[in-house]
Amino acid sequence: MQKEYFSTTEVAKILGISTVAVWKKIKEGKLKADRFGRNFMIPKTEIDSLTGGILDEQKKKMIQDAVKKAVEEYGEALKMLGKE
DSSP states (O other), rough: OOOOOEEHHHHHHTTTOHHHHHHHHHHTSSSOOOEEEEEEEEEHHHHHHTTSOOOOOHHHHHHHHHHHHHHHHHHHHHHHHOOO
């Protein structure tokens, strides 16, 4: 049986962000959540639409490696663009 809803803590771990960032996304309307008592729960369909499916550790590592490589190769150009 698969879960239909995830807690803010679980979503933070899935997305690789802090729970505060998840709360901000909910407050700003960027992340749909349903309220259950005092807690917000995020539907699985919402997470899937954000990530294109749940990222496993291998995919996260691939993304991190790609970002690291891009920063190493284009770091100076990125810094210059950031100053504009």
